[in-house]
Amino acid sequence: MRLTLFKNTLFLLVLFCFSCGSGSGKENAADNEDIVIHDMYPLDEVQKKNNMENSDPIVVGAERFDVYKKFLQNKKVGVVANQTSVVTYRSEPDNSLNAFDVEMHLVDFLLRKGISVKKVFSPEHGFRGEADAGEAVKDGVDTNTGLPIVSLYGKNKKPFVDQLKDLDVMVFDMQDVGVRFYTYVSTMHYIMEAAAENGIPVIVMDRPNPNGHYIDGPMMEEAHRSFLGMHPVPLVHGMTMGEYAQMINGEGWLSNGVQCELEVIQMENYTHDTVYSVPIRPSPNLPNDTAINLYPSLGLLEGTNLNAGRGTEMQFQIFGSPHLPAGIYTFRYTPQPNFGSKNPKHKGTQCNGLDLRDTPRMNKVDLSWIIEAYKNHTRKNEFFNTKNFTAHAGTAKLQKQIEQGLSMEDIRNSWQDDLKAYNAMRKKYLLYD
Incomplete structure (x- = not known):
């Protein structure tokens, strides 16, 4: 047993x-x-x-x-x-x-x-x-x-x-x-x-x-x-x-x-379309399947002024900042030190943000949250930690695109040629359907 x-x-x-x-x-x-x-x-x-x-x-x-x-x-x-x-x-x-x-x-x-x-x-x-x-x-x-x-x-x-x-x-x-x-x-x-x-x-x-x-x-x-x-x-x-x-x-x-x-x-009985629930959290701040699914999108927030739920038990399922307007961002939380984050961003300060825990399973990177947060942030000159954001994005272009006000659709379109070339290379190494 x-x-x-x-x-x-x-x-x-x-x-x-x-x-x-x-x-x-x-x-x-x-x-x-x-x-x-x-x-x-x-x-x-x-x-x-x-x-x-x-x-x-x-x-x-x-x-x-x-x-x-x-x-x-x-x-x-x-x-x-x-x-x-x-x-x-x-x-x-x-x-x-x-x-x-x-x-x-x-x-x-x-x-x-x-x-x-x-x-x-x-x-x-x-x-x-x-x-x-x-x-x-x-x-x-x-x-x-x-x-x-x-x-x-x-x-x-x-x-x-x-x-x-x-x-x-x-x-x-x-x-x-x-x-x-x-x-x-x-x-x-x-x-x-x-x-x-x-x-x-x-x-x-x-x-x-x-x-x-x-x-x-x-x-x-x-x-x-x-x-x-x-x-x-x-x-x-x-x-x-x-x-x-x-x-x-x-x-x-x-x-x-x-x-x-x-x-x-190799594994048995796995395909890339298999919906898999990770049985043990892979790191302290990925506590559940929702966090893991949102992580590609909300992980980018690590290079900004926004707190992505560190210092709570809703890591990578919520985000917020004291510098987002309370009238638009109505979810409230206060990050505090915990086992996964000894010194979370905005520690001890109430953050205004969004609760994304009910988001359906995603199949793309969603930039709408970071784009809208940048537009509404009251201290735009403090929004990006350029070095950290670029390291997460892998390119300096994404920050510039957001600052220039490009739409999510336009930004996503700029990726497509690279994604096609990568996918052709990727197919050579796949072990599963």
């Missing part, structure tokens, strides 16, 4: 309790396998309907051990993972002769299967997903398994040679959300690059892209390359991590054109 909590208010406690292991060493890895407590949320009506109509559940790459065990057996393994790196598998029958589903962190699962995991690498937000966006993540030791944890966020975004020298293979398994400025793709790039330079294969365990049903947004320009965007792709790229890894290799995007020895463990 399993115990699951559906209360976002317990997220900090949940993440502290969430185990990537259960004991010190693989002989104790199954002590608490029948109880799993982590942050989840109910499906919306579209997803409920989808789940009822599709009898074959998605099997993520990490759950297909029989497919990838040959790459890991008798090898010294490094794992790039976070709190989303969870597998579900069918247990052996218990004393009552009943088998049951067990949820377990991938690191625990591999140890249980006799795989020699030597080291864990953690991305932005940390191994347990507790760090703020942009907050430095420190190296450490996992208290449950005794495994060393190497931070890949902060000064050390790319593993050093001495951090890889005792490894034979790297496993990458994290839940992405399909948005260019979501930094897990950048972490994967650096893992592939470092591994290629050191002759280490990389195994990518594929997971669904909850925004994989469309591509949209401005293209990233080389002049604005950063950790928020390392590749010439649109803001919403429409690929799984496995597909994207193939594209990084195939397009020669690794330093000096090096090629990573890559294996993608």
Whole structure:
């Protein structure tokens, strides 16, 4: 049996309790396998309907051990993972002769299967997903398994040679959300690059892209390359991590054109049109499916004076500012420090804004909110943080277009040639319909 909590208010406690292991060493890895407590949320009506109509559940790459065990057996393994790196598998029958589903962190699962995991690498937000966006993540030791944890966020975004020298293979398994400025793709790039330079294969365990049903947004320009965007792709790229890894290799995007020895463990029963509910929040400020679906549009607000819900439990589902007129923006909230944002924008100040929690599932980037907010903002000279906004947009053109008063339709039309060219390239690397 399993115990699951559906209360976002317990997220900090949940993440502290969430185990990537259960004991010190693989002989104790199954002590608490029948109880799993982590942050989840109910499906919306579209997803409920989808789940009822599709009898074959998605099997993520990490759950297909029989497919990838040959790459890991008798090898010294490094794992790039976070709190989303969870597998579900069918247990052996218990004393009552009943088998049951067990949820377990991938690191625990591999140890249980006799795989020699030597080291864990953690991305932005940390191994347990507790760090703020942009907050430095420190190296450490996992208290449950005794495994060393190497931070890949902060000064050390790319593993050093001495951090890889005792490894034979790297496993990458994290839940992405399909948005260019979501930094897990950048972490994967650096893992592939470092591994290629050191002759280490990389195994990518594929997971669904909850925004994989469309591509949209401005293209990233080389002049604005950063950790928020390392590749010439649109803001919403429409690929799984496995597909994207193939594209990084195939397009020669690794330093000096090096090629990573890559294996993608594909999913079963997934298509790009599959409506997928992410079972564990992929980072502290994406608490549910609505936030993930709105993130491509509201994530752009990070480079403006607007607060996008940080400091509340409605992150990326609302936005506001003290400098938006209360007569037009009638939703009120006051950001306060919380587990996902220790110093939110406009902390302790009432914001006037919009509540977007009832927005239907989106299939395009919606610029209407940022365009109208700019028009109505009472301090236009403070609206954009140009450097930050350009890093998120991947281009300096979008800010200029908004400031010049272009309509959303005109701005979107300016993307179309780039999107067509990108889509033609993208098709070469797709693994799913």
